[in-house]
Amino acid sequence: MIDYRIDRHSGVATYVQIVQQTKQALRLGLLAPGDKLPTAREVVEATAVNPNTVLKAYRELEREGLVEARRGLGTFVRRSLGAAPADSPLRAELEDWAARARAAGLEREDVAALFTAVLETHYPARTPDPASPKTSQGDPS
Numbered sequence: 001m002i003d004y005r006i007d008r009h010s011g012v013a014t015y016v017q018i019v020q021q022t023k024q025a026l027r028l029g030l031l032a033p034g035d036k037l038p039t040a041r042e043v044v045e046a047t048a049v050n051p052n053t054v055l056k057a058y059r060e061l062e063r064e065g066l067v068e069a070r071r072g073l074g075t076f077v078r079r080s081l082g083a084a085p086a087d088s089p090l091r092a093e094l095e096d097w098a099a100r101a102r103a104a105g106l107e108r109e110d111v112a113a114l115f116t117a118v119l120e121t122h123y124p125a126r127t128p129d130p131a132s133p134k135t136s137q138g139d140p141s
Contacts, residue, residue, distance in 0.1 A: 001038055002031060006047045014049050018057035026066065027082035037067060037075040 002025045004018055012020075025031040038046070040054040058075050061067045069075045101111050 001036075004038075004043055004047055006049060015053045015057040015060065018043070018054065019060050022057070022061055022066070023081055026077065026080050029080065031077050031080070033077050033079055035077045036073075037077070039074060 002022065004021055006014055006017055008014075010017070022031070022037070031037075037058065040051045040058070043049065043054045044051050058067065058069065062069060062075075066078060066081070067075050068078050098111065101114075106114070
């Protein structure tokens with residue numbers, strides 16, 4: 001089961017943090033189709049957020065086709081995202097790299113900036129096709 005961690009100082013809306021953390025768990029294979037998400041009550045007890053915030057996040061995930069609410073049973077994962085399991089050898093390499101970066105004195109923000117710069121080199125942002133209808137520039141998943 002997923003444990004949500006809410007950062008009240010991040011500037012990111014709480015429901016968006018829940019959506020993002022759920023998607024990350026789906027990408028890493030920590031959640032799989034058929035898995036049950038924690039109930040809104042469980043999330044509220046663990047994070048002290050408003051129940052409507054949790055329900056808003058779950059509705060967003062449902063709208064995206066990632067989960068489905070089953071009346072009286074809960075909310076269940078419908079499909080996964082990505083193909084980067086949590087036990088991937090690439091993750092181990094990234095763990096080693098992050099440890100070396102920390103040992104070299106880099107702060108979290110430095111590591112994030114460096115990683116983002118390298119990521120942009122290999123995965124440039126998509127530019128919308130002027131002939132196609134407008135799409136949001138948010139999370140493509």
